[in-house]
Amino acid sequence: MVNAVAEELNSEVFQEAVILQGHGIHDKPSLSAWPSHVVTLGQYVDLRCDYHKESSMFKLYKELGPPMPQFHDRKFYKYLLLGPVTPEFGGTYRCYNYNHQYPNELSSHSDPLEIIISGLYRKPFLLALQTSLVKAGEKMTLECHSEIMFETFILTSHRKKIIKASFELSAESHIGGSQANFSIGPVTPDHAGIYTCYGSYNHTPYEWSESSDPVDIKITGLYKKPSLSALIDPVVMSGENMTLSCVSDIQFDMFHLTREGVPLGQGLPAVQSHNGTFQSNFLLGPVVQGGTYRCYGSFRNSSRAWSSPSDPMCLPVTANSCRNYPSSTEPDSKTNNHKLLYILIRLSAFMMIVLLILVHSWCYAKRNKYQEEASEYHLRSVKN
Numbered sequence: 001m002v003n004a005v006a007e008e009l010n011s012e013v014f015q016e017a018v019i020l021q022g023h024g025i026h027d028k029p030s031l032s033a034w035p036s037h038v039v040t041l042g043q044y045v046d047l048r049c050d051y052h053k054e055s056s057m058f059k060l061y062k063e064l065g066p067p068m069p070q071f072h073d074r075k076f077y078k079y080l081l082l083g084p085v086t087p088e089f090g091g092t093y094r095c096y097n098y099n100h101q102y103p104n105e106l107s108s109h110s111d112p113l114e115i116i117i118s119g120l121y122r123k124p125f126l127l128a129l130q131t132s133l134v135k136a137g138e139k140m141t142l143e144c145h146s147e148i149m150f151e152t153f154i155l156t157s158h159r160k161k162i163i164k165a166s167f168e169l170s171a172e173s174h175i176g177g178s179q180a181n182f183s184i185g186p187v188t189p190d191h192a193g194i195y196t197c198y199g200s201y202n203h204t205p206y207e208w209s210e211s212s213d214p215v216d217i218k219i220t221g222l223y224k225k226p227s228l229s230a231l232i233d234p235v236v237m238s239g240e241n242m243t244l245s246c247v248s249d250i251q252f253d254m255f256h257l258t259r260e261g262v263p264l265g266q267g268l269p270a271v272q273s274h275n276g277t278f279q280s281n282f283l284l285g286p287v288v289q290g291g292t293y294r295c296y297g298s299f300r301n302s303s304r305a306w307s308s309p310s311d312p313m314c315l316p317v318t319a320n321s322c323r324n325y326p327s328s329t330e331p332d333s334k335t336n337n338h339k340l341l342y343i344l345i346r347l348s349a350f351m352m353i354v355l356l357i358l359v360h361s362w363c364y365a366k367r368n369k370y371q372e373e374a375s376e377y378h379l380r381s382v383k384n
Helices: 002-023 330-383
Strands: 030-034 038-040 045-050 057-064 079-082 091-098 113-118 125-128 133-135 140-146 152-159 162-170 172-174 177-184 193-201 204-208 215-220 227-230 242-248 254-259 262-269 278-284 291-299 302-306 313-315
Touching: 030 091, 030 113, 045 057, 045 091, 125 193, 125 215, 140 152, 140 193, 152 177, 162 177, 227 291, 227 313, 242 254, 242 291, 254 278, 262 278, 278 291
Parallel strands: 038 113, 113 204, 133 215, 215 302
Antiparallel strands: 030 045, 045 079, 057 091, 091 113, 125 140, 140 177, 152 162, 152 193, 172 177, 193 204, 193 215, 227 242, 242 278, 254 262, 254 291, 291 302, 291 313
C-alpha cells in the first residue's frame, strides 16, 4: 500500500514537471551535488539548484530509482541536504523553480542528476597494466578486477576530488572473480588524474561497491627533457648517501624523480641557479637503492603533465641492479660500460689488496713457526 502511494506521488510530480517544461519559460535551473554525486553509504550529499534569480524557491523530484515520498511538495532555497543516505536514495533527480506568488511563471526542469550510493560491496582492485606514466599520444589500459562476480565495472576519473568522467564496461568472468580492462587513448594531458573503479549489478545501477584504491596517472613527453646527473661519483657502496641533480633551462615549477619508472615521492620545487638554469637536488640515502633513475619537469597549474624523461642514470649499488633495465640511447650504453669497467677495476684492486694481506699473514705465520722450531732445537742441543 505504501509503495503504491509512493509510486503515485512520484508519477504525479513527474507529470507536473513535464507540464512545467511545456508552459514555463525557456531557461532552466542547474542541479549539482557536492562534494560528489557518488555518495558513500551513511554519508550526506548537498544538492544545489542554481537559477538566475537569487531568491528562487525550488522543488525536487525523483525521476528514476526507488520512490521517495518525503520529497513530494518539498520546497527549498538553493540547497537541500540529503542523508545519511541508504540505497533508496540512489536514482535520477531533477529540480525546478517554483514561485507561489506567480504559479504560472515556472522554469523548465533541470537536466537529470544521478545520485549513486557506494560502499555496498567489497572494493575491487585497480592497476595500470603498463605504467602510471603514459607518454602523450599512446594508449593506456587500466584493469579493474574483483573476487566478487560483478556484472559491471565503472571507472571514474577525478580532478580536484570531483569526478570529471566515468566509463562503464560489462564485467568478464575469470577464475576466482570478474574483471574489465579499460583501454584509453591516445592520451592527452586531459587524461591525467586520479582513477578509481567500482563494481555493480545491472538490476541495481545506482548501487556501487566501495571505491578501489586510486591509481595516479601522469602524462609525459609534453616538454623538452631535463638532464640528470650525480653530484658525486655515481658508483656508490650500499649505505652511502647520493645526491642526484635534475637541471633544465625551462622554468619548470617542479622536478620529479623516478626509479625503474616508479615516481619517488611528490617531487621537489625547482630553484633557479646562478647560471640561469632551474634545478632540484634529490638526496638518496642513507640506503641507496640501485637501479635506473630518470627525472621530469612539470608546471604548477598542471602537476600531472610532465616533460619527456631525462636520459637514464644507472646507479650500480649491486652487481646486477641495472642489468635488466634497457638503456634508451647508444651513448648511455657506452657510459654504462665505462661504469662497469670502473667497478671491475676497483674490485680487482680490492681483491689484490686482500690477496697481499693473506700472503703477508701466511709468511708471518710461517716465519713464527720456523723460529719456534729453531728455539726448540737449540734447547735440546744445550741439554745434551
